[in-house]
Amino acid sequence: MTRVFSGIKPTGHMTLGNYLGAVRQWAEVDQYRGEALFSVVDLHALTVEHEPARVLRLSRQVATLLLAAGLDPAVCTLFVQSHVDEHVRLSYLLECTATDGEMRRMIQYREKGARARAAGESVRLSLLTYPVLMAADILAYGADEVPVGDDQTQHVELTRDLAVRFNQRYGQTFVVPRAVKPEVAARVMDLQDPASKMGKTTAGTGGVVFLLDEPEVVRKKVMRAVTDSGSGVEYDPVGRPGVANLLEILAACGGGDGSGPAVLAEGYATYGALKRDVADAVVEVLRPVRERHAELAADAGYVDGVLREGAERARGMARGRVDGAYRAVGLMGRG
Numbered sequence: 001m002t003r004v005f006s007g008i009k010p011t012g013h014m015t016l017g018n019y020l021g022a023v024r025q026w027a028e029v030d031q032y033r034g035e036a037l038f039s040v041v042d043l044h045a046l047t048v049e050h051e052p053a054r055v056l057r058l059s060r061q062v063a064t065l066l067l068a069a070g071l072d073p074a075v076c077t078l079f080v081q082s083h084v085d086e087h088v089r090l091s092y093l094l095e096c097t098a099t100d101g102e103m104r105r106m107i108q109y110r111e112k113g114a115r116a117r118a119a120g121e122s123v124r125l126s127l128l129t130y131p132v133l134m135a136a137d138i139l140a141y142g143a144d145e146v147p148v149g150d151d152q153t154q155h156v157e158l159t160r161d162l163a164v165r166f167n168q169r170y171g172q173t174f175v176v177p178r179a180v181k182p183e184v185a186a187r188v189m190d191l192q193d194p195a196s197k198m199g200k201t202t203a204g205t206g207g208v209v210f211l212l213d214e215p216e217v218v219r220k221k222v223m224r225a226v227t228d229s230g231s232g233v234e235y236d237p238v239g240r241p242g243v244a245n246l247l248e249i250l251a252a253c254g255g256g257d258g259s260g261p262a263v264l265a266e267g268y269a270t271y272g273a274l275k276r277d278v279a280d281a282v283v284e285v286l287r288p289v290r291e292r293h294a295e296l297a298a299d300a301g302y303v304d305g306v307l308r309e310g311a312e313r314a315r316g317m318a319r320g321r322v323d324g325a326y327r328a329v330g331l332m333g334r335g
């Protein structure tokens, strides 16, 4: 059976970009495609300066939102990474498999590291080793498929290289996974800066719609989205990225009954009319998620129970493979 693994970092409030670009696909498609695991990868939130109370709060919130978005604990395994020791246990063996040159070449490390240095901050060693921990997340479970966005494909490539290298050196231990892109990939860009992805950790949040934003807030953000000079609504991602982003969001939210953004554009004469429809569509898509989140958040015991069971199941799926890897590299088994 196909095994699917993906993770989300609790580094910020979840955005419309996380939802349309990944989480909705996890809930509607990926969780049913075999044996699927989804993890709130909290250890990955510690690679840059962090506030302990915030990481804790966001971990619970992200887990609750994943359930609200439709991940079903009867269908998939939802758990918090730090609850399962196998990730860190395996990560060390993979640090002994990867080379430092390989790690320093990772684009995200170079970008984030350079940014931190420019701001006069120190760079945590874990920022460098983070892709190895990500590889451990995937390899511990023998995952075949890893649904991720484009910005993670280099990390999945590294994971493949490490799996192959480990298997060659120490004997067949790991499944070599592959990255899979969402079928209906919606790449949602920042409403104020359509050149950048709508990310959780963007500095200004005026261009970022959060899943838990009140409807009026969503409307305001959409109505204030930057559009491009020029008149008339056309789908032209290069020349008119702001309008293209709105059209893509509308298409992803079911506007136009499945017609793509280019066809949708034909129905609009003004930016104002387009924005109103985008705002309505986004509010409607988020409504059930917000409502379900409110119900679940009122019952913290339920969410904790789901996570406890998820961690237990995950541990059961990882333990044997990680023990096998320990023995394969020459460590003495625990008898």
Ligand code: TRP
Residues within 6 Å of the ligand: 005, 006, 007, 008, 009, 041, 044, 133, 134, 137, 138, 146, 147, 148, 152, 155
């Ligand atoms: N690095 C991923 C991100 O920043 C999150 C992640 C961590 C992940 N471990 C993973 C994704 C394993 C897929 C599989 O989005």
